[in-house]
Amino acid sequence: MWRLVRFGPKLFHSIADPDFERDFSSARGLAARFKDIRGFPAILWREIDRLHDIRKHHKEYHHRWPGRERCRCAPLYEPAWWNDAGQKQLHNNCYNYATNYRTDTFAQPGRADGAMYTSFSCASVRPAAVADDLIAAPGANNKCPKEGHLVALVIWPGVDFHWYRKGRNGYWSHKPGPTPVRNVDNSNHLIPDPRTADRGGYTAFCTFMVVMHGHVKIN
16 A cells, blocks of 8 residues: 655655555544534545555655656757847857857857967867866766766867757757758767767767856856
């Protein structure tokens, strides 16, 4: 039999006596003193049974629910906010989108701190992002941080850099240059892990990094 539970701030405890619910809702229990509703003890017991079933189903369903929030601190995937075909879309790039920071300057790693990258390589772009107060997290292994959100840096050697960000639903999205935000890779597949996504010419996966909300400075 399921036991009555007590709820409160940081509180979730079972009643020690497993027979308490039945005794309380019996014809001889405290529920029988409620005279305003005919047959109240029986009604109460049916409701207790029903809530037990709901609670059991919710626990099982919760663990299987594919749409649950997996990264509670990550930004929501809201492409319409960026994809206005105007100022926001055309003047903010992958770095703006990954850091979730609109500057309308086509932001470049390190430029805000006077430490801009000098080549399209991991060795140059990664420290430039650190100068902007992104946190290097090479061992993140696609796991959400406890605070902030996860981003990933990839390089098209000698040609360009690109950034992805992990969303609250556990999938990744990105904004290639002035083009619209998207949540699929070059093969039009969802992105559970940027390391295994079809990234086109961006063949070098550099690192994961963490963006602490309100702490990065980009330009």
